[in-house]
Amino acid sequence: MPHAQAMPSSGFQALILCGPGVSLNTFTSTPEELPKALIPIANRPMVWYPLDWCYRMGITDIYLVTPPSSTKAIEAALSQNPHLTSLPLPRADIIAPETLLQTDGTAEILRCPDIQTAITGDFMVLPCDLICEIPGESLLEAWMIQQAGLAGVGVSTLDHPKPQISTGGEKGGRRGGLGVWFPTKSDTSTKGEETDFVITTPFDPPTVPPPEGSIRSHISKLVYSTTTDTLRDITEEKKGLPLRHGLIRKHGRIKMLTTHRDAHIYLLPHWVLDMVRLNPTLDSISEDVIGWWAKATWQDGLAEKLHLHSIFSRATTTTAASTTTDTNTPAKDSTNGGHPSLNEDIDLSTLSTTRLSPLHLSSPTTTPTSPPSQLASRVVSPRPTATPTSAPSLPIPTMLAYIHPSPTPLIRRVDTTAHLLALSLHLATLPPLTPSPSPLQTTATTPTPLSHPSKISPTCTIAPHSTITASDTLIASNTIIASKCVIKASVIGAGCTLASGARITRCVLMEGVQVGERAQLTGCVVGRRAVVGREAVLRECEVQEGFGVEEGREGRGEKFMVFEGLEEDVGGMEGDEEEEMGVGGEE
DSSP: OOOOOSSOOOSOEEEEEOOOOGGGTTTOSOTTTSOGGGSEETTEETTHHHHHHHHHTTOOEEEEEOOGGGHHHHHHHHHHOHHHHTSOSSOOEEEOOTTOOTTOOHHHHHHSHHHHHHOOSOEEEEETTEEEOSOHHHHHHHHHHHTSSOGGGSOOOSSSOOOOEESSOTTSSOOOEEEEEEESOSTTOOTTOOOEEEEEEOOOOOSSOOOTTOGGGGEEEEEEEEEHHHHHHHHHHHTSOOOOHHHHHHOSOOEEEEEEEEEEEEEEOTHHHHHHHHOTTOOOIIIIIIHHHHHHTTSTTHHHHTTHHHHHHHHHHHHHHHHHHHHHOOSOOGGGTTOOOTTOEEOGGGTOOOBOOHHHHOOTTSOOSSOOOOBOTTSOOOOOOOOTTSOOOOOOOOEEEEEOOSSOSOEEEOOSHHHHHHHHHHHHTSOOSSOOSSTTOOOOSOOOTTOOSOSBOTTOEEOTTOEEOGGGOEEOTTOEEOTTOEEESOEEOTTOEEOTTOEEESOEEOTTOEEOTTOEEESOEEOTTOEEOTTOEEESOEEOTTOEEOTTOEEESEEEOOOTTHHHHTTTSOHHHHHHHHHOEEO
């Protein structure tokens, strides 16, 4: 049965994007049966990790967005897979727009009418291939303090004051967003891993520093973001890295990062849906929506091109009209317990008595007489009155960037086979949630929320004279291991069968895999119900679901999969060569 929810509901909504998994095509060739979201990572479905992360931070209004072709498989997994059925209630809903294709961009998903209708407030977007060990509530807390209208506890400046707190209606506030970037250099790094190019600028230090352990000290303003491949194309075309004068004028102190990667975790205000709808050319959330938004905060004229001023002006006019109506109406609102309308804005600066000490206001170059009254940095300062001849400018909300400072706690994306192998083996090293009486399972470290109840299922059948390194191995239920097998640092799925003398080292075997006698697998990922023949020797190979590797086959760095339509493409090839191509091809 679903376990109790650890956190109260945050009121946030979450969109988990279940994409096609092109980079995992060895295992997602039939998305109707096994979409990317259900590929096992350390014997759990991939989508379990972002779902569990959302529940632990208190988000229960969750939508899984998937193409229609994968709907039935995901619905069946949500109702039958023991890992997914053990998650708290309410269960995540599935949105499968009829017009959504496997090749559509992520911004196109936000443009779908079904998504526009389902999202009613501030929301979070995250991928189905995310594994995150940092507490999600710490990100929510940082976003709420810096952006979500809690002006009395955030950082404020005269050129971009904090929005007034609005106790109801996320649609009315001009709130900013928050994205997450993590370092790619770690124990789970892979060769040729994708990175992003990020430019940030720091906040002015607050009078009251963040508490110890808070992630707010690692949050800065995002001013530019793109992929490293795009940056390489720009530098080749321009013979260098061009920087606009507007960026330097607005932010004289910037920091460039080239070894971090976008985690695709975004905390976004509701008005972003209007931005995407009014700009049909936006295709990607990471490159287009976030990238152009960050540039609009300093590049002149870009906000108008993105229709941001019209969005914020309409929101401001709507909020002001609502406030005026509530003020002129003496009757109490019966829907909220007799209190005034919840859409009314509250200026915390008028309620606070906290002010800076005169010692902080005086300096050797200024006279100490009659120092101006100034609020502390955590309290909104009143905006200067504009002159009648100047039109007030509408500030663009800031896009924040949380730059994860170290490889631990873990933040990774599992979007390639190399990542699937590395992250599965890493999770296999975590200690179990409950200590086991078995002498094979001994550990002195502390379990994490990603730990399994047990590392070796009690329903496994393990013959004598087998060697298993339990400290870095996971073995799921109903697996049969014959005598004289050797298993080191591997993940074995449910219902697998290993014949006598099989040697498995740093491998991932999905459910139902059969390994023949004296077969040797090293650094391989084997799909569901695949068969590896006796005395086969495979190193760093991928084996497609249901594929049969013949006896005695040797391979290194190959993909063993069926290529559809191969007979038509190789009509002039000899029989032996045609058969070889049908078995596997090098990367």
